[in-house]
Amino acid sequence: MGELETEEQRSRSEVADYFHELADQLDADGDVTLELGGTTVAMNPAEPITFKLESESDWSEGETEAKQSIEFELVWWREAHTADEGTLDIRE
Numbered sequence: 001m002g003e004l005e006t007e008e009q010r011s012r013s014e015v016a017d018y019f020h021e022l023a024d025q026l027d028a029d030g031d032v033t034l035e036l037g038g039t040t041v042a043m044n045p046a047e048p049i050t051f052k053l054e055s056e057s058d059w060s061e062g063e064t065e066a067k068q069s070i071e072f073e074l075v076w077w078r079e080a081h082t083a084d085e086g087t088l089d090i091r092e
Contacts (some may be wrong), residue, residue, distance in 0.1 A: 020077040050075040
């Protein structure tokens with residue numbers, strides 16, 4: 001199983017293209033490949049998928065700028081097996 005947590009600045013259009021490609025991969029029923037900042041991970045989402053959405057605006061009185069964000073999270077469960085070495089092996 002892979003893990004990816006990275007960030008980089010992109011234009012609105014580039015972000016939209018990324019989400020279009022991700023949507024096409026989800027719709028195709030196979031592996032989903034995530035790449036950002038030179039790091040890549042492939043995952044195979046299982047049904048059902050829990051879709052979480054969060055938005056926030058962080059602003060205080062007297063500040064001239066507000067930090068705003070949107071977070072998307074997809075969560076699903078897979079059967080886990082214990083490998084002979086005692087480590088957890090997640091089957092995708």
